[in-house]
Amino acid sequence: MGLFYQHNINGGTKVAIWRIEEDESFFLNKVPLKSNVSHPYKRLQHLAGRYLLPELYTDFPLEEIQIADTRKPFLQNEQYHFSISHCGNYAAAIVSGEERVGVDIELVTPRMYTIMHKFLHESEQDYLAEWEYMSKVHLELLTILWSAKEAIYKWYGLGQLSFRDDMRLCGPVVFGSSDWITLPFEFRKHEPVKLTVHARIFDPLVMAYVTSDAALKV
Numbered sequence: 001m002g003l004f005y006q007h008n009i010n011g012g013t014k015v016a017i018w019r020i021e022e023d024e025s026f027f028l029n030k031v032p033l034k035s036n037v038s039h040p041y042k043r044l045q046h047l048a049g050r051y052l053l054p055e056l057y058t059d060f061p062l063e064e065i066q067i068a069d070t071r072k073p074f075l076q077n078e079q080y081h082f083s084i085s086h087c088g089n090y091a092a093a094i095v096s097g098e099e100r101v102g103v104d105i106e107l108v109t110p111r112m113y114t115i116m117h118k119f120l121h122e123s124e125q126d127y128l129a130e131w132e133y134m135s136k137v138h139l140e141l142l143t144i145l146w147s148a149k150e151a152i153y154k155w156y157g158l159g160q161l162s163f164r165d166d167m168r169l170c171g172p173v174v175f176g177s178s179d180w181i182t183l184p185f186e187f188r189k190h191e192p193v194k195l196t197v198h199a200r201i202f203d204p205l206v207m208a209y210v211t212s213d214a215a216l217k218v
């Protein structure tokens, strides 16, 4: 199928999702495989994520990607900030010439209930409980909260974060008229920073992304 979704966030930032139906050779035509990913399916996901980067910005220098000790991929000269996610047969990427970015995609499954207490602060659990009377929305919102925190983790990039305490929903979730969902977050690892996470539901997955001023020191 190829490109499943693409959105131009603003003049300098784009996000996209690829539905993987190709085999490895398709991606290897464009993507230099540097990473030592031994599991064939994980390698396919890895390649699809990389493949999306020049799909978004044709001059994206795939050859120049480096991997930090935290496993965050980056470009030394910061020509672009970018972030990648994969799950099942989907891969997502966000690329920006101007902003720090993080993206995550996640399949919606009840498995999320088994780990929710580990990543949600009590205040977030209380807020989520208000949606319990609508079980589908409740599970989708729970998955979005997880995805939002994974996106913030990648946006930060330095690891060593408590999902429960260092990133917190700090206001009501807004379900917008254009299918976008907006979540106000506070990043509390250092001096608190306000972040806005944008999310969207695509059956059977959700996507969340975060952007901020690239000069922001956290």
Ligand SMILES: CC(C)(COP(=O)(O)OP(=O)(O)OC[C@H]1O[C@@H](n2cnc3c(N)ncnc32)[C@H](O)[C@@H]1OP(=O)(O)O)[C@@H](O)C(=O)NCCC(=O)NCCS
Residues within 6 Å of the ligand: 045, 046, 047, 049, 070, 071, 072, 073, 083, 084, 085, 086, 087, 104, 105, 118, 119, 150, 153, 154, 155, 156, 157, 158, 159, 161, 163, 164
């Ligand atoms: C790094 C992490 C966010 C990846 O998330 P995931 O759902 O396993 O996998 P995704 O497919 O969404 O993302 C993988 C991509 O994230 C990127 N990535 C890996 N480490 C990263 C980091 N430290 N910062 C930014 N991006 C990172 C890579 O691009 C990777 O894909 P690639 O190797 O093919 O390039 C996750 O493994 C992790 O470590 N989470 C934090 C662990 C934690 O504290 N959990 C507590 C929960 S209560």
